[in-house]
Amino acid sequence: MKMKLRVPFLCVALLSVGIMPVAAAGSRSFSEGANSDSAERAPAIAPDPSSVNPSKENDRTQWWAIPSVIPSQKPIAEKPSSESEELEAKVSVENQVQKLNSDLTVASEYKINIQKISSKPGRMPGSQGLLKISTVGERAFPNPDIEPITDIPKLNDIDRPSTSVEGLLQQSPSSFIVSDAVRISQSIVQVTGVKLNPTGAGLEVILETEAGQLLQAITRTEGKSAIADIENAQLALPSGEEFRAQNPDRGIAEVTVTQLEGSRIRVTVTGEQAAPPAQVVKSDRGLVLSVTPENSDAVEIVVTATRTAEVIQNIPRSVTVITRSELEQQTSLSRNLQDIIGREVPGLGAATQSRSQFGQNLRGRNISFLVDGVPVSPNTQGRALQTIAPDAIERIEVVRGPNAIYGSQATGGTINIITRRPSETRLSQRSEVGLTAAAGNRRFLESGSFGNYIAHSLSGTEGAYNYAFSFSRESTGTFYDAEGDRIFNNRPLDQSATFNVLAKAGVNLDSQQRLQLTFNHYRSSQVDNEYINDLSVDTRPAGTEKARALRVGEIEIIDSNPPRDINTLLNFTYTNDRLFGSQLQAQAYYRSNSLNFFPTDFREAFFQNIAFGQVEHQNFGGRLQIETPVFTAANLLWGVDYNSEYNTIVQDIFDPVAYDESGGRVYRKIDERVEVPRYDLSQLGLFAQLQWEISDNFLVSGGLRHQRIGFSVDDYTTFPGNADIEGGELDFNNTVFNVGAVYKITDTFNVFGNFAQGFSIPDFGNLLRRPPAGFSIGGDFQQLEAVRVDNYEIGVRGNWRQVQASISGFYNTSELGESFILDNRGFPIGIARAPQRIYGVEGTLDWRPGGGWQLGGTATWQEGENDVNRDGDYLPLNSSIISPLKLTSYIQNQTTPGWRNRLQLVYIGDRDRAFDEGVDLADIDNYLVVDYISSIQIGPGTLNIGIENLLDTQYFPVRIQRAGGFNNSERFAARGRSINVRYVLNW
Numbered sequence: 001m002k003m004k005l006r007v008p009f010l011c012v013a014l015l016s017v018g019i020m021p022v023a024a025a026g027s028r029s030f031s032e033g034a035n036s037d038s039a040e041r042a043p044a045i046a047p048d049p050s051s052v053n054p055s056k057e058n059d060r061t062q063w064w065a066i067p068s069v070i071p072s073q074k075p076i077a078e079k080p081s082s083e084s085e086e087l088e089a090k091v092s093v094e095n096q097v098q099k100l101n102s103d104l105t106v107a108s109e110y111k112i113n114i115q116k117i118s119s120k121p122g123r124m125p126g127s128q129g130l131l132k133i134s135t136v137g138e139r140a141f142p143n144p145d146i147e148p149i150t151d152i153p154k155l156n157d158i159d160r161p162s163t164s165v166e167g168l169l170q171q172s173p174s175s176f177i178v179s180d181a182v183r184i185s186q187s188i189v190q191v192t193g194v195k196l197n198p199t200g201a202g203l204e205v206i207l208e209t210e211a212g213q214l215l216q217a218i219t220r221t222e223g224k225s226a227i228a229d230i231e232n233a234q235l236a237l238p239s240g241e242e243f244r245a246q247n248p249d250r251g252i253a254e255v256t257v258t259q260l261e262g263s264r265i266r267v268t269v270t271g272e273q274a275a276p277p278a279q280v281v282k283s284d285r286g287l288v289l290s291v292t293p294e295n296s297d298a299v300e301i302v303v304t305a306t307r308t309a310e311v312i313q314n315i316p317r318s319v320t321v322i323t324r325s326e327l328e329q330q331t332s333l334s335r336n337l338q339d340i341i342g343r344e345v346p347g348l349g350a351a352t353q354s355r356s357q358f359g360q361n362l363r364g365r366n367i368s369f370l371v372d373g374v375p376v377s378p379n380t381q382g383r384a385l386q387t388i389a390p391d392a393i394e395r396i397e398v399v400r401g402p403n404a405i406y407g408s409q410a411t412g413g414t415i416n417i418i419t420r421r422p423s424e425t426r427l428s429q430r431s432e433v434g435l436t437a438a439a440g441n442r443r444f445l446e447s448g449s450f451g452n453y454i455a456h457s458l459s460g461t462e463g464a465y466n467y468a469f470s471f472s473r474e475s476t477g478t479f480y481d482a483e484g485d486r487i488f489n490n491r492p493l494d495q496s497a498t499f500n501v502l503a504k505a506g507v508n509l510d511s512q513q514r515l516q517l518t519f520n521h522y523r524s525s526q527v528d529n530e531y532i533n534d535l536s537v538d539t540r541p542a543g544t545e546k547a548r549a550l551r552v553g554e555i556e557i558i559d560s561n562p563p564r565d566i567n568t569l570l571n572f573t574y575t576n577d578r579l580f581g582s583q584l585q586a587q588a589y590y591r592s593n594s595l596n597f598f599p600t601d602f603r604e605a606f607f608q609n610i611a612f613g614q615v616e617h618q619n620f621g622g623r624l625q626i627e628t629p630v631f632t633a634a635n636l637l638w639g640v641d642y643n644s645e646y647n648t649i650v651q652d653i654f655d656p657v658a659y660d661e662s663g664g665r666v667y668r669k670i671d672e673r674v675e676v677p678r679y680d681l682s683q684l685g686l687f688a689q690l691q692w693e694i695s696d697n698f699l700v701s702g703g704l705r706h707q708r709i710g711f712s713v714d715d716y717t718t719f720p721g722n723a724d725i726e727g728g729e730l731d732f733n734n735t736v737f738n739v740g741a742v743y744k745i746t747d748t749f750n751v752f753g754n755f756a757q758g759f760s761i762p763d764f765g766n767l768l769r770r771p772p773a774g775f776s777i778g779g780d781f782q783q784l785e786a787v788r789v790d791n792y793e794i795g796v797r798g799n800w801r802q803v804q805a806s807i808s809g810f811y812n813t814s815e816l817g818e819s820f821i822l823d824n825r826g827f828p829i830g831i832a833r834a835p836q837r838i839y840g841v842e843g844t845l846d847w848r849p850g851g852g853w854q855l856g857g858t859a860t861w862q863e864g865e866n867d868v869n870r871d872g873d874y875l876p877l878n879s880s881i882i883s884p885l886k887l888t889s890y891i892q893n894q895t896t897p898g899w900r901n902r903l904q905l906v907y908i909g910d911r912d913r914a915f916d917e918g919v920d921l922a923d924i925d926n927y928l929v930v931d932y933i934s935s936i937q938i939g940p941g942t943l944n945i946g947i948e949n950l951l952d953t954q955y956f957p958v959r960i961q962r963a964g965g966f967n968n969s970e971r972f973a974a975r976g977r978s979i980n981v982r983y984v985l986n987w
Contacts (some may be wrong), residue, residue, distance in 0.1 A: 010541040012676060036279045041219050051567075123448040138303040173637065181937065188263045189213045190236040191286070194243040196255060196897060198850050201737045202276070202292035203265055207233075207257070212467040215287040217267070223424035226278040228267040228289050232862035237258045244937040245897040246609045250801075250848055251293030252323045255897075270675045273301065274900070282853065304370075304397040304416040306689065308583075308627055308637060313799060314699055316740025316752040317403070318842065322396040329902070332933045332946030332980055335474060336493060337385040341415070343906055346842040346858040349883040350908050352959045353974050355386050355524075355565065356596075359880040359959035363401060364864050365412030365789065373520060374571050374589040377409050378617040379681055380647050380765025383595055384415075387522050387567035389500030391455045391472045393430070394420045400842070401810055402758030402791040404705045404736045406643055407685050411758045411789040411814070416422050419502060422459045422466035429458045434944075434982030437477065441978070442484025453982065455481065468504040474499070481546075482954035482976035488533050488549035489972045490598045492563060498524040505689070505836040512578045518571040524565035526598070532664045534774045535601060537968040543922050545968040548958070552665040559669040560652045561614070563598045567591070573774035574840050582628040597808040598668045599654060603937060607982055608720055610654040610667070613675055620644035634692040637703075637944055641685040647765055649676035651719065676765045677727075681762075684708045702739040707731065709761065718770065725768070728777035734759045734786050752792040759786045762818050763821070766831050788851070789814045804846045811839040812901055817866055819881060836877065859887030863913075876914040879962045885909030898937030903950075905930045908958060921965025927955035929974075941985035 158355040193208035207215065207230070216493030217228040233939050235257065237243060256271045269276055269291050278292040305315045312319050313923035322344050330340045338360060341350035349360040361367065369377040369384030376384045399405075408415060436450035457470035477662040479487045479494040487494065499522070505517035535551035555562075569591045597612040625639030653671040712729040740754030767783060775783070795808025817836030840862030848854050864882045865874035876882070890904035906929045915923035932947040956964065964971030 003762040008026060010846055013428060036118075040601070053588055062274050083550065085193075092318055102830055104700075111747040114229055124489065138810055153571070159657045161959055162511060165339045174769075182755075183297075189215055189233045190235055191215075191257075191265060192236050194257050194897065196245055196248050196852075196894075198249055198848075198852075199290075202271075202290065203556065204259070205255060205269065205289040205291065207265070207267070207287040209286045213286070217287060217289070219280065219289075220279055221275040223428075224273070224275050225268050225270045226291065227269075228277045228278065228280065229251045229260075230287065232263050232265070234263055242937075242940065243897055244942065245894060246900055246935055247943065248852070248894055248897075249357060252291065255784045260716075260867065272538040274326060278346075303418075303618055305399045305403075305405070306637070306691065307625060308635075308958050310691075311743070312752060313797070314693075316699070316742045317702060317756070317793060318347075318400040318795060318810075319808070320398040320400065320844075322398075324476055324979065325397070326388055326966075328935060328984075329391060331390050331710065332935075332944040333931050333948045334980075335390055337388075337390060339768075340390070341385075341396065341398070343904070344859045345398050345400075346844060346886075347413070347840070348398075348860075349864070350886060350906070350958045352957055353493070354489050354972070355383055355493060357383060357385060359962070361881060361883070362398075362412035362415075363400065363812070363840065364569060364862055364877065364881050365812075366409050366787075367412050367618045368406060368408070368410035368414045368760075370406060370414065370416040371520070371569060372573075373406065373416065373587060373623065373755050374569060374591060374641055375407070375409075375619060375621075375645075376567070376591065378592070378593065378647055379761060380676065380763050381595070381613070381649065382551070382617070385563055386524060387569070388417060388502075388567040389472050389474070390520060391457060391500065392419055392470050392500055392502035392520060394418045394804070401756060401793055402756075402760050402789040402812060403738065403756050404685075405687075405703075405708070407643065408707060408709075408786065409706075409760045411760045411787055419520065420457065420459065420468045420470055422461055422468045422504065422506065424461050424466075426462060427458065427460040429456070429987050431456050431981060431985045431987070432472075434980060436924065436978060438480045438976065438982045439947065440480060440482055440980040441482060442975035443480040445511055446478070446480065449477040449480060449978075464508045466506050469509045470500075470502045472500050479975050479978075481973035482949070482952045483973070484976070485546075485786065485974055486531065486549040487971070488531055488547055490533065490970075492526055492529075492598065492619070494526075495529050496524055496526050498522075512576055514573075514575045516573045518569070518573075520567075523568045524773050526562050531555075533600070533969050535969050538657065539540070540968060542967050543964050543971065545971065546964075547969050550664070552663045555665060555667070556662075556667075557599065557667045559655075560612075560667065563596050563612075564829070565595045567593045575946065584627075585623070585625050587623040589622065591618070597615075601659070601664070603656070610656055610659050611622075611651045613807070615647070615649050617645065618672055619643055621891065630690070630692075636688060636773060637688050638688040639686075641687070642683070644680070644682045646678055646952075647681045648674070648678040649765060649769075651675045674716060675719050676712055676769050679711065679713035679764055681761065681764070682710040698742040699744075699878045700740070701744045702737070704735070704737045705732060706735045707759070709786070711764065711777075713764075715766065716768075720766075722768065725771060726776055728782060728808050734788060736788070748800050749796070749798045751796045753793075754792075756793070758791065759788045760818075762785050762833075763820075766820065769790075774877075783831070784807075785816055785833075787814055787816060787818050802848045802850070807841070807843040807846065809839075809841045813837045819866065819877065824976070826941060833869065834866045834868045834870065836864060836866040837874070838877070838882070839860060847949055852894030854892040855890060857887065859888075860886040876917055876919050878914050878919050880959060882911070882914070883908075883958060884911035884924050884926070900935045902929065902933040911958075915965075920962055922961055924958055924961050925956075927953065929953060929955070939981075940987070943979075944982050946982075948978045948980070949974070949976055 025815070102955070114209050156427065187210055191207045192210055195206040195208065197204040215230050215233055217230045219226060219228045220800045221227070234740070245255045245281070247253060248255055251272055251274045256268045258266050258359055260266050267289055269278060269289070271293055276291045278289055278291045281288050281290050299931070301309050302312055302315070302319055302321060303309055305317060305319050312838050322341065325342065326344065330343065334340065338351045338357060342348055342360065348362045351928060352358070352360055367377065368375065372389060374385050387456045394417050397416045397418065401413055402411045404410065405607065432453065432455040434453040436451040438444070438446050445451060451474070455470065455472035459468035460466065478497050481487055494524060502520045504516065504518045508514050530553055531549040531551050531909040534548040537545040537548055569589070571587065572591045574586045594617070595615045599612040601610050601612060603609060621641070621643035623639065625637060626639045627635055630636050635956045651673045652669050653673060655668040655670045658666045660669045683705045685705055687703065687705040689701065691699070691701045695698050695813060710729070714727040715725065716727065717724050723943060736757035736759055738754065738756035740756070742750055742752045791810060791812035793808055793810040796805060797806035798804065812835050816833050819832050834947050840860065846854070846856035862882060864877040865876050866877055887907040888905065890902060892900065892902040894900050908927050910926045911924040914920040930950045932950045934945045936943045954976070956971060957974055960970070960972050
């Protein structure tokens with residue numbers, strides 16, 4: 001009797017002589033007559049193709065094909081219960097190239113009549129017949145590369161195979177002919193080359209074979225990667241057993257071609273934001289995987305600008321995104337976040353090359369720093385970029401220009417640091433090791449300059465649970481300037497040990513709800529220091545000497561702490577994508593932060609002793625936001641934010657006798673004084689933001705935020721000065737709004753404009769440190785009032801396949817601006833309130849002309865004034881607020897598939913205006929810094945080489961040039977040429 005079986009495409013038909021994999025992509029039939037030696041004989045099992053020795057291909061036939069999966073069907077055809085020589089099975093066969101995001105594309109059902117073949121146990125059959133598969137229903141061929149086979153031979157036209165074992169062994173090995181588009185031969189196909197061919201629509205990954213043999217591939221997606229698995233193939237590349245190319249095209253982070261166990265090759269194309277669509281196409285060059293990354297306006301999603309996921313092209317303001325791949329590239333030069341964002345973000349001031357961010361403003365005003373939406377910008381003496389290491393960061397989103405979308409402090413813009421996200425695979429790991437050293441002409445590979453770096457991260461998803469973990473440790477050596485002199489800095493990055501741990505765990509409660517807990521701890525301390533600041537340079541006119549390091553032996557700090565930054569953050573989030581038709585996000589957080597300065601001899605300055613400050617910050621709070629559809633094309637985002645923080649600064653006083661007798665080496669704590677009393681600051685914000693897509697080409701948005709602020713401080717005595725100040729409480733509020741629009745001239749080109757208000761609370765710490773005579777909490781409301789900014793911006797941007805460009809102009813004003821009052825050494829000791837106006841232009845350009853080339857850059861020009869005397873006579877703002885002209889550019893080439901090179905530069909222009917009008921004590925001179933980055937695939941990983949300050953230029957950062965106008969001991973030179981070598985392994 002005949003027995004009908006339904007067989008999955010992944011599975012095999014169990015014959016009397018073994019298990020034979022069956023695959024089909026065309027319309028053919030297979031029919032054989034055979035005599036059974038014995039119906040009772042045990043069948044032989046076909047070996048795994050990977051276990052077949054290629055040298056013995058003439059002795060046995062390989063049977064292999066690419067299967068699909070039908071989980072609900074049995075994996076193996078059952079043995080017929082009778083002695084019939086024929087069994088009939090139904091097989092589901094794909095009618096086109098396997099699609100992404102699917103493990104299976106089922107087409108029509110096919111009926112297979114397979115004759116039972118007898119053989120001796122343990123031996124593969126040697127039949128040279130054809131497998132003929134006939135359709136039950138009509139089959140369509142939408143893919144022009146795959147043609148139906150209509151010339152089906154009749155049964156009598158087919159050569160019948162021998163029915164004896166001896167005859168079977170004498171026949172030549174056969175091959176499965178699946179279709180003209182895909183041919184699997186019984187021998188392993190050698191892939192001799194891999195080429196990447198940029199096209200107008202995307203990228204082609206070409207696997208070259210010796211004679212143009214055709215290969216079959218199954219494609220699927222996994223996380224951000226499109227994967228093609230190719231059977232019965234082996235890499236035979238001149239460069240080794242793996243191909244790897246990083247950032248070969250826009251939207252594509254990496255392409256790898258690797259040999260798996262057995263005769264399998266895997267092609268992996270990883271997108272920058274999402275898995276790019278990929279398709280296997282027919283070509284006489286070999287197998288071609290055509291990849292078409294999504295247009296950037298569809299994948300460049302940001303959350304900071306609107307607090308919800310939104311594409312950049314729909315946002316009516318200037319936005320910059322630093323992706324993970326860009327972060328990894330820039331850390332080849334420096335792991336200091338100030339350096340990285342200073343190079344990458346238009347409108348941002350130049351890096352200070354120290355722990356301090358003083359003078360690195362955005363569009364001349366304050367920045368609100370966030371980590372996953374958690375505020376990390378304290379009200380006074382903050383170092384927000386010294387709170388997390390780059391390896392714990394997924395991306396950085398920057399909203400340029402005043403806004404109140406997350407609350408206060410964003411009068412210049414918002415920088416949101418988004419931590420690493422769990423991978424969508426079961427387990428993904430990354431390991432890094434690196435070395436750094438001085439490489440200048442006068443200090444080439446100086447032994448004391450060596451530093452090292454090690455990091456490891458892992459993440460994954462298991463069912464409804466996912467996780468991410470990263471750990472890094474960095475040790476920096478001595479820094480030297482281009483003249484070969486050791487650099488001393490009161491806020492040092494050199495001779496430091498930095499640790500960072502990120503742990504994140506989440507669970508999807510169902511398809512709509514998710515819980516996530518994030519923990520990050522950062523600690524950076526100066527160690528093994530033997531140098532102090534040589535104050536003798538201050539005996540010469542300011543601006544004529546650079547700061548110098550004086551070696552006194554290993555610094556000993558007794559009963560106090562070394563210069564350091566410590567930050568701990570705990571963040572809990574809950575999301576529900578469908579709650580009564582709305583999307584809900586809830587967040588609760590806690591953050592603790594402390595920092596210590598370097599001990600300094602202030603006996604002839606403000607503090608009149610030897611001391612350093614210890615700053616303590618702590619804040620906790622929560623956010624609740626709900627996005628509700630108003631009608632088809634409009635959404636309303638509304639909610640509430642709360643943040644409570646306290647700040648205090650305590651001065652440790654050191655024994656001057658021990659200091660003098662040791663030559664400045666020993667710091668023994670003998671007392672402590674409160675420099676800034678503890679004060680508490682609470683903020684409650686209510687907000688609503690409407691986004692309305694009026695048409696496909698026109699979008700408008702607008703919103704309102706009301707903020708209530710509470711401030712309190714106890715009675716205290718100033719230090720120094722010993723003035724008694726009566727404490728008190730103060731409540732005030734602010735209401736700000738914004739409106740903006742985007743008009744899409746084409747799908748790739750639009751214009752935008754916005755009016756936005758932002759506000760920031762003045763630095764109460766600087767005000768309380770040395771308050772004006774007669775100051776009281778209740779009587780000096782103007783000194784405590786928030787800085788409110790009105791900003792106007794207009795811009796255009798284009799987002800074409802090979803070119804992305806933007807240009808925007810801004811103008812903002814504040815009736816009660818804020819600037820610092822400095823002492824004779826340049827230290828801030830108070831704040832001045834006066835009307836201000838700031839304006840400028842920013843531009844960006846990125847171009848991929850083809851051939852592996854990329855080039856582009858940014859431009860920033862800004863200027864500003866304030867009316868100190870309120871008489872209409874505006875004077876230039878100082879250069880710690882207004883940055884000079886900044887130009888950046890880069891040129892990059894994928895020199896070979898495994899080797900990429902990049903040359904980049906930063907140019908800072910002159911600014912004399914504030915000096916000429918008596919605002920600054922020193923003019924700002926221009927400087928140019930050139931960097932080189934190279935990435936080379938070596939073995940299973942990548943070797944990254946970065947050379948910072950390639951030309952070994954001697955220069956002083958902008959902030960340092962201005963501070964140098966006060967005294968020479970603050971005029972620190974920048975680093976000379978340095979080299980960073982790092983090896984990265986993803987596994």
